Amino acid sequence: MHPLRAHIEELIPLSDKEFEFILSHFSHVKKRRHQYLVQEGDIADKEFWIAEGCVRSYFLGEDGKEHILQFGMENWWITDYESFVLRAPSKTSIDCMEDVELYSISHENREKLTSEMHKMERFWAKKSKLGRIALQNRILSMMKNTAKERYELLLSQYPQLLQRVPKKHIASYLGVSRETLSRLND
Structure with a gap:
């Protein structure tokens, strides 16, 4: 098909x-x-x-x-x-x-x-x-969730994205610096 x-x-x-x-x-x-x-x-x-x-x-x-x-x-x-x-x-x-x-x-x-x-x-x-x-869920997440919570939500919803997208772009999407993203991975 x-x-x-x-x-x-x-x-x-x-x-x-x-x-x-x-x-x-x-x-x-x-x-x-x-x-x-x-x-x-x-x-x-x-x-x-x-x-x-x-x-x-x-x-x-x-x-x-x-x-x-x-x-x-x-x-x-x-x-x-x-x-x-x-x-x-x-x-x-x-x-x-x-x-x-x-x-x-x-x-x-x-x-x-x-x-x-x-x-x-x-x-x-x-x-x-x-x-x-x-879009509503993304806006709500950006407004009410911590950076760690947004990162974990992204991981749970789109685990394959992290293998396909550079970390600097993940950080930009989450609204955090590259350094903050590195700390979230720890």
Whole structure:
């Protein structure tokens, strides 16, 4: 079974014909490590589903310090959603931390697909709700948990991430220094 179909069918059933129609709206993309999917200031005109690999979404503070908003791994969707939806310049950059295989859908094709196929409108509505829950939990964790608690939560939720991502990026995601992260490992 096609991996994108398996992913969509976790939430909604599809016929072969329906999946062929859905897939016709996507482009298959391969990117190398360090290549960008989205660069700050550009319009994010595509949303990406990650079939293989790992990416990060981040912005640079006024002091030049990198702040990681999220990582994306297999079966995750990613873009700068404000830019994608509002057609505004991106506030974040998304780059590949590994070689990646993706399926991208343009803003235009996503709008077309959701208007022509109610099942995909429901799929993205469900994905959006799950994404809001994850974002809420991340914000709550940043506000109420200690650095150690945030680190332990990351370990329990995404143990494979620590083997795939440099510690400096884990520290940035957790909002701590590299030195603090080293102490958390002890």
